[in-house]
Amino acid sequence: MNRQALGMHLVLLLVAGLLGVKLLLAHDAGPAPASESASPWGADYFPNTLLTDQDGRQVRFFDDLVKGKVVVINFIFTSCSDSCPLETARLRQVQNLLGDRVGRDVFFYSISIDPLSDTPEVLGAYARRFKVGPGWRFLTGDFAEITELRRKLGLFIEGVDNGRSRDHNLSLIVGNQQTGRWMKASPFENPWILADQLGNSLQNWKQPSLADSYVNAPEIRPPSTGEELFRTRCASCHSLGPQDGQGIGMRSIGPDLIGVTEQRDPAWLSRWIREPDRLLAEQDPIALALFQRYERIPMPNLRLDEPSVQAIIAFLHEETARQRTSMAQVQ
Numbered sequence: 001m002n003r004q005a006l007g008m009h010l011v012l013l014l015v016a017g018l019l020g021v022k023l024l025l026a027h028d029a030g031p032a033p034a035s036e037s038a039s040p041w042g043a044d045y046f047p048n049t050l051l052t053d054q055d056g057r058q059v060r061f062f063d064d065l066v067k068g069k070v071v072v073i074n075f076i077f078t079s080c081s082d083s084c085p086l087e088t089a090r091l092r093q094v095q096n097l098l099g100d101r102v103g104r105d106v107f108f109y110s111i112s113i114d115p116l117s118d119t120p121e122v123l124g125a126y127a128r129r130f131k132v133g134p135g136w137r138f139l140t141g142d143f144a145e146i147t148e149l150r151r152k153l154g155l156f157i158e159g160v161d162n163g164r165s166r167d168h169n170l171s172l173i174v175g176n177q178q179t180g181r182w183m184k185a186s187p188f189e190n191p192w193i194l195a196d197q198l199g200n201s202l203q204n205w206k207q208p209s210l211a212d213s214y215v216n217a218p219e220i221r222p223p224s225t226g227e228e229l230f231r232t233r234c235a236s237c238h239s240l241g242p243q244d245g246q247g248i249g250m251r252s253i254g255p256d257l258i259g260v261t262e263q264r265d266p267a268w269l270s271r272w273i274r275e276p277d278r279l280l281a282e283q284d285p286i287a288l289a290l291f292q293r294y295e296r297i298p299m300p301n302l303r304l305d306e307p308s309v310q311a312i313i314a315f316l317h318e319e320t321a322r323q324r325t326s327m328a329q330v331q
């Protein structure tokens with residue numbers, strides 16, 4: 001292996017490591033520190049950066065935006081044409097799923113990394129274009145201070161974010177300042193998973209009480225076994241529909257899987273998910289054609305048992321139906 005290839009391998013390992021950490025964090029169900037003093041990240045950690053929102057209101061990052069709150073923070077720039085609109089549309093779906101709770105017990109912040117161009121007016125127009133509801137602020141401020149804020153949130157990657165690359169994959173963080181639980185999330189995470197984190201697990205499973213009367217807050221669907229399996233075992237190579245990066249090279253090692261339960265024979269599908277290597281070895285014509293089309297990268301045998309395979313298929317089926325109906329409404 002030459003030096004360049006070795007370097008590439010290290011980068012890949014690092015990325016895999018980061019993803020692993022993310023998953024671990026996301027699945028950590030351990031008790032959160034009870035008192036605020038136990039929270040490792042407070043006023044002494046977060047800068048109290050002065051920011052201006054899309055309505056021209058001035059706010060302080062720590063005091064006004066995160067202190068004692070469950071928040072989702074991402075960094076965008078309005079002239080970005082590829083990943084940001086997708087990310088904003090995705091968060092828009094999460095906002096819809098949380099309904100009334102946004103602005104009351106969950107807060108959304110999109111902070112510009114191009115504050116010179118992104119004035120409050122520009123941000124306001126952008127927010128209107130995406131039809132964002134109340135409780136979601138678009139913020140601008142001083143470039144150096146925003147960069148510092150990104151560093152503090154662990155959303156600034158040296159050499160990537162100050163280089164020319166537009167790679168901006170880890171630009172979303174969700175957390176609860178009071179309990180000190182913070183996790184990076186992929187902006188391409190399934191909106192139901194993000195909504196579940198923001199509405200359930202980060203709130204320590206405390207549901208909005210009747211007294212709070214979140215009249216329009218829908219109940220948040222917890223991920224099924226099939227969905228969990230898909231997210232952990234399949235989603236690194238396969239996208240699920242346009243909002244998941246279909247057609248723009250996200251997770252495109254294998255084919256997009258929306259609708260696959262309708263396109264393929266059920267027996268073939270379950271056998272393929274269970275033992276793709278054997279189908280290929282048997283020279284199954286569909287397997288051979290897919291293998292040729294996908295750069296001769298074989299789909300791995302993930303050693304799933306039959307119930308897991310069926311759970312995944314059920315999820316793929318439900319997700320296809322869901323994207324046809326509710327995603328269309330959310331758009």
Ligand code: HEC
Pocket residue numbers: 229230233234235236237238253254255257260264269272273276290291292294295296297298299300302304312
């Ligand atoms: C390491 C990447 C990788 C992982 C992980 C992976 N796949 Fe695949 N998958 C592929 C590739 C590549 C193909 C295309 C066929 C080939 O080249 O072998 C494929 C093809 C498929 C197909 C056939 C699509 C069609 O059009 O019929 C299905 C279904 C599928 N995968 C489901 C899954 C499921 C479910 C999981 C998780 C349990 C999974 N894959 C995990 C890479 C992967």
